[in-house]
Amino acid sequence: MTKRYLKEHNVPFEERNINQQPQYLDALKQQGFQSVPxxxxxxxxxxxxxxxxxxxxxxD
Structure with missing residues (x-):
């Protein structure tokens, strides 16, 4: 839903997929995040x- 919202409103973003790149999951956990997106x-x-x-x- 978040990705769709950003696309529909032409908000540029860089997606980091935690399933394909698990190092990003580790980085989020280290920062205290417990859910995504x-x-x-x-x-x-x-x-x-x-x-x-x-x-x-x-x-914008």
Whole structure:
């Protein structure tokens, strides 16, 4: 749902698939995250889960 939302609103993103690249899962765990998706942006706090209310802040 998060990926679809970002695509539908033309928000560029880089996907890091934890199933194909397990090192990213380790990195998320080290940062204290316990669920996915995690959307990180340099200008705001990470968004965990599908949060359209928070994701709308990324839409130009």
């Amino acid at each position: 995690v959307v990180m942006n340099t200008t705001m706090d990470p968004i965990v889960g599908f949060r359209p209310d928070s994701l709308k802040e990324l839409v």
